[in-house]
């Protein structure tokens with residue numbers, strides 16, 4: 001199976017660059033390695049994909065530190081030519097302060113990304129990188145500008161792929177309302193539906209981190225007029241696992257990507273963002289999906305930031321409900337095989 005897959009990838013590598021599918025990555029980063037960088041690396045390694053630019057938004061970590069981690073990964077894995085920008089550093093409305101107040105009323109979060117008490121640092125600080133300092137620099141403009149410029153130059157061709165909070169995308173579409181119609185599609189890891197784990201409030205999977213970190217941005221982006229929206233939710237994330245065995249399988253190779261993961265990857269965790277990346281590269285990984293009306297609750301009460309959804313059979317109850325394809329299940333063997341083969345390149 002792996003051999004067949006490699007053959008397919010090899011054939012795809014022979015295609016001209018114009019045949020490659022164009023993608024812009026917007027991501028939050030807690031590095032080195034981990035789901036944020038591993039998903040980006042999968043897209044960068046894929047011969048059928050052309051990563052046109054990367055914007056780093058605050059979420060799992062602050063944007064400035066995340067961008068340095070991303071640049072270091074690009075440098076070590078042979079992808080130094082891809083432009084990286086710092087995107088949104090703060091959510092539109094939500095904040096660390098509001099979250100502390102929320103927790104005093106409604107219960108303590110299990111995970112808050114850049115706002116975690118453990119290891120907290122100020123947004124402008126870039127702590128020393130575990131993978132060492134990078135020699136690469138961010139492009140001197142905002143991530144929202146890089147996103148818009150990338151889409152504008154390639155009308156109807158660019159997939160906007162988002163693995164973090166949606167702040168930068170929301171900024172870009174407020175500056176350029178034509179963005180959703182000029183992009184090819186929106187693909188994102190976010191939201192949670194019928195799952196009792198994986199949420200940042202423990203048993204409540206509808207409080208999914210990316211959407212919870214900036215609910216207003218999620219509302220803006222999910223209410224926009226995209227041609228197509230694909231969601232990789234917590235429900236499918238929790239069906240995967242990054243393990244010591246999988247890491248060892250990757251580490252057998254002598255590629256730059258494999259060496260990076262062998263050195264810096266952990267040995268546990270759901271493969272949240274990797275699913276969103278690999279399912280875009282090879283949709284046949286997904287074995288079950290469903291069209292739903294999906295959005296996010298922006299009431300600043302106990303449900304702030306939770307995913308809301310309805311079946312498509314009912315009439316959309318308001319203007320802001322948009323239709324999205326939600327991934328429920330995957331062929332895990334195929335998924336792990338593709339991930340390993342991409343890292344071995």
Ligand SMILES: [Ca+2]
Nearest residue numbers: 028036163164
């Ligand atoms: Ca992420």
